[in-house]
Amino acid sequence: MKFFFFHLMPYPHLPADYEGPAWVKCPNRFYDPAAGTSLYNRYLDELAYADELGFDGVVINEHHANAYGNMPSPNLIGSILARITRRAKIAIVGNALPLYDPPLRVAEEFAMIDVISGGRLIAGMVVGGGPEYYSNSLNPTYARERFYEAHDLILQAWTQDGPFTFNGKHYKMRYVNPWPKPLQKPHPPIWIPGVGSVETMEFVARHDYAYMGIPYFHRRVFQRNFDLFREIRERAGRPADPEKAGWLVPIYVAETDEQARREYEPHLFYFIKKLLPGLTINPPGYTTAKSLLRIMHSFNDFMLSVDTWDQVDEGAYAIVGSPQTVAQKMIDLAGTFGVGNVLGLLQLGSLPAELTRKNMELYVREVIPAVRGALERRRSQPSLLEARPGA
Amino acid sequence: MSFHEDKISVRGVETLVRRGGDGPPLVYLHSAGNEGWPPALELLCARREVIAPVAPGFPGSGGLEHVDHVSDVALHTVDVFEALALDRPAVLGASLGGWVAAELAARYPKEVGPLLLVDAAGLWIDESPPAEIFGVTPAELAEITFHDQEHPAAQMLRSFAFGFDAGGKPVGTDDLPPDELILPMVQALEAAARIAWNPYLHDPKLPRLLGRVRSPTLIVWGDHDRLLDPIYARRYQELIPGSEVRFIEGCGHMPAIERPEALAEIAEEFLDRVDEGR
Numbered sequence: 001m002k003f004f005f006f007h008l009m010p011y012p013h014l015p016a017d018y019e020g021p022a023w024v025k026c027p028n029r030f031y032d033p034a035a036g037t038s039l040y041n042r043y044l045d046e047l048a049y050a051d052e053l054g055f056d057g058v059v060i061n062e063h064h065a066n067a068y069g070n071m072p073s074p075n076l077i078g079s080i081l082a083r084i085t086r087r088a089k090i091a092i093v094g095n096a097l098p099l100y101d102p103p104l105r106v107a108e109e110f111a112m113i114d115v116i117s118g119g120r121l122i123a124g125m126v127v128g129g130g131p132e133y134y135s136n137s138l139n140p141t142y143a144r145e146r147f148y149e150a151h152d153l154i155l156q157a158w159t160q161d162g163p164f165t166f167n168g169k170h171y172k173m174r175y176v177n178p179w180p181k182p183l184q185k186p187h188p189p190i191w192i193p194g195v196g197s198v199e200t201m202e203f204v205a206r207h208d209y210a211y212m213g214i215p216y217f218h219r220r221v222f223q224r225n226f227d228l229f230r231e232i233r234e235r236a237g238r239p240a241d242p243e244k245a246g247w248l249v250p251i252y253v254a255e256t257d258e259q260a261r262r263e264y265e266p267h268l269f270y271f272i273k274k275l276l277p278g279l280t281i282n283p284p285g286y287t288t289a290k291s292l293l294r295i296m297h298s299f300n301d302f303m304l305s306v307d308t309w310d311q312v313d314e315g316a317y318a319i320v321g322s323p324q325t326v327a328q329k330m331i332d333l334a335g336t337f338g339v340g341n342v343l344g345l346l347q348l349g350s351l352p353a354e355l356t357r358k359n360m361e362l363y364v365r366e367v368i369p370a371v372r373g374a375l376e377r378r379r380s381q382p383s384l385l386e387a388r389p390g391a
Numbered sequence: 392m393s394f395h396e397d398k399i400s401v402r403g404v405e406t407l408v409r410r411g412g413d414g415p416p417l418v419y420l421h422s423a424g425n426e427g428w429p430p431a432l433e434l435l436c437a438r439r440e441v442i443a444p445v446a447p448g449f450p451g452s453g454g455l456e457h458v459d460h461v462s463d464v465a466l467h468t469v470d471v472f473e474a475l476a477l478d479r480p481a482v483l484g485a486s487l488g489g490w491v492a493a494e495l496a497a498r499y500p501k502e503v504g505p506l507l508l509v510d511a512a513g514l515w516i517d518e519s520p521p522a523e524i525f526g527v528t529p530a531e532l533a534e535i536t537f538h539d540q541e542h543p544a545a546q547m548l549r550s551f552a553f554g555f556d557a558g559g560k561p562v563g564t565d566d567l568p569p570d571e572l573i574l575p576m577v578q579a580l581e582a583a584a585r586i587a588w589n590p591y592l593h594d595p596k597l598p599r600l601l602g603r604v605r606s607p608t609l610i611v612w613g614d615h616d617r618l619l620d621p622i623y624a625r626r627y628q629e630l631i632p633g634s635e636v637r638f639i640e641g642c643g644h645m646p647a648i649e650r651p652e653a654l655a656e657i658a659e660e661f662l663d664r665v666d667e668g669r
Contacts, residue, residue: 134526139588141455141581277560283588284525285581289574296567304560 001334001375003368004091004343005050005360006059006248008069009043009077012350014274021278022067023131030067039070042353044077048084049357053364057089057122059343061193062096065135068275075109082117090117091343093191093212094124096132098143102171103150104178107157111182119183124191124212125151133283141285146170148203158187191246196225196298197291198232205229205236208244212343215248216276216303218315219333222247226337242340247333250318251344252351253362257321263355264320265309271349276304318348323366330367331374342371393436394428394443398451401467401474407451408475409443412436416480417662419443420468420488420495422645423524423583424536425450425575430651435483435658442480444471446491448582450575461513461586461594465494469502481662482606483507485647486618487583490592493627496608497600505665506606507658508627510616510644515593519620524592525584529576538615538643551576601630607668608634609661611654613642635661 013035020026047058060077063069071077078092090113095106106125114121127147133140149168153176156166162177182188193212194200204211211229213222226247230240238244250268254260280302282292299305303317312318319329334342346363347356394411409428417439419432432441446464448455458464468491472480481504484492489511496503512521522535529551537545551568567573594600608631612624621638628636639646639653646654 137589137591139584141585141588281526284577284584289577289581292577293567293570293573 001242001372002056002341003364004057004059004089004246004341005047005055006343006345007043007047007347008061008063008345009040009071010271010275010347010349011039011067011070012270012352014067014270018274021281022275023278023281024065024134026065026067026278028065036070043347044080044084046347046353046356046360047077047081049360051085051088053360055088055364057091057120058085059091059093061093061124062099062126063129064099064132066131066275066278068279075113078113078121079109079116082113082120085117085120088120089122090120091122091191092124093122093193094126096126096128097150097154098138098146099128099132099136100150102173103146103153104157104171104173104176106150107154108178108180110154110188111158111178111180114182114184114188115180119188121182121184121188122191123188124193125154126193127286129279130281130283130286131278133286134281139285140283142170143286144199155187158182193248194225195295196221196228197287198228199288199291201225201229201232202236204244205233205238208238210244210246210341212246212248212341213337213339215250215345216317217298218301218317220315221298221301222333222337226339230338240338242338245337245339246341246343247337247339248343249316249345250348251326251330251346251359251363251367252318252320252348253323253326253359253367255322255362257325260321260325261309264318264351267349267351267355268312268318268320269349272303272306275349280304323362323370326363327367327370327374330371334371334375335378393433394441396451399474401454401470404447404454404457404467405452406447406454406471406474407445408471409445410440412438412440414439415662415666416440416442416477417658418468418472418477418480418482420482420484420491421446421449422486422488423579423587424486424645425579426485426645426648429645429647431647431654431658434651434655438659439481439662442475442477444468444475446488446582448578448585450578455582455585458582458585461490461494462498464491464586465498468495469499472502479504481505481507481665483509483658484511485509486644487512487587487592489513490587490594490597493597493601493604493631494594496604496606497597498603500603500605503606505662506604506608507611507661508608509611509646509654510613510619511610511623511627512587512592512619513594513597514623514626514630515590515595516620516622516626519622521592522618524618525580525588535617536644537649538613538617538641539649542649544645544648598630601627602632604631604634607661607665609657610634610636611646611657612636612638613644613646613649614638614640615642616644618644 060074062074163175166173190209252264445452489508490513530549533545533548642650
């Protein structure tokens, strides 16, 4: 089991009486650049601290024009991380490929980060969230086509000797010849986040990439998606492999269950009520009409519909409690999900610096060893694993 | 309803065509709203054969993979004329279909007879950009489309309660309308977005192209159009040589639905006048 520290770099200072979306049209007069200076530096310190504490990796991603995550360019942050971390993998999950034209830029920047960091990059590739197609006026009806084509171009750029010609529908490049190429061979590991579309899972399975289940859903949605991903891998002739699946989840650890809830609840609900609204907007053609209907039907299992602490707890939207409670929940869920990577959001919403650090310390010192130990003990009793369907 | 539906092949693209009535042909090019056979066509087909082809990618028609730009739809419409053996038919285009009609008459002036542009998209005026149609709820769409919010069509649109509210929260998830009602609407918006997302609902080259139009042209506009302000009617009139404008009072963006009698009367009068002048 690998443990990653995921940071969204959220904006914690939206006005208390603001009730609009956090995306696309959230007025940027609410953004205070002076506050931004301390926030970026604080968040970078937290990512560096994760490396120091011994996390297997740090994780960042790309979002535009929003208060939810202030990383329009994750590659800028990734290149800083390449210098201020020493050992952790740097997972950028990912670059929204259709937003880069030509997407060769992604091949170049990812290669730079891989080379600078001595081969620590995990290259994430995403279609980009629905809001990005509004914020960048990019035609959503080409989202999937451009994603797949950009992926092919980047992979060829990394693995074939240049210069060569790439003749796609959307990208026509006569001289593909990036300098530098990545240090890791044949290329950095590739992670693809997804919300459960079959098409994405088939793509990930076909290429033997790793699938990251996008968070903020009820545990039954995760279960369904990870089960489906295992099935699709099997159909593609690939055995179940926990290393190829990751679970993104908000986590908060404190001394006791009561204290954890008391410290965390207001910051979690700042996240749910202030930063999530608008995330799920789905522009026309961005998914097939059938997928869109499936997504609409699953909204009641999405965190945006959560109003009470009991719902948070019952759905495992966030794993919160004492070290023992959190460890036990993670052992249970990681086991039934069959995932080998946990991407923990240990800072969320308005969670302040000191609580974030305490959370990280308790998680690394008390939760991770307990989870590792339990899962290793389980592995030495294979009958338990075999009893689980799809394992 | 006095129309029938056929599927025809237009250079290999399956195309749904609704037709009704008898007489000189009048081609109706539809809006982004997948309105099918709106009430105005029921009136117009009393004296004419009304032919309403469904544009590529809209419910009933294929071929979206061949469309990257509005000019692809205009050229496809020329192919539809060819497939249906229509010789310089009269063309009435509404909203998005009005944009297609304007492109068609400008790019292929010899293929089009009399031209009626009804609340047509296609142009951009900085002071009054077209309202947002993508990423709004059906209720908001009803508000910008109709002047009379009590009109049955406005009420029906509002009852499709799904999508996202102004605060970005999903609405109607507990009580989604049946899939067979949502799917065509979603498909129509996708086909519209293919040509209208960016540049939004317009073609920057169209103003210059409109000087090529040779059709007698009537521009018809709802005087309370909130999606495309009536100043767009004046801009079209300035750009199309010899064109005229008529406004329909107390009407929003879709006269073919909201004020069908008024639209039919204005269209008949114009088409009769053109026939007499020939």
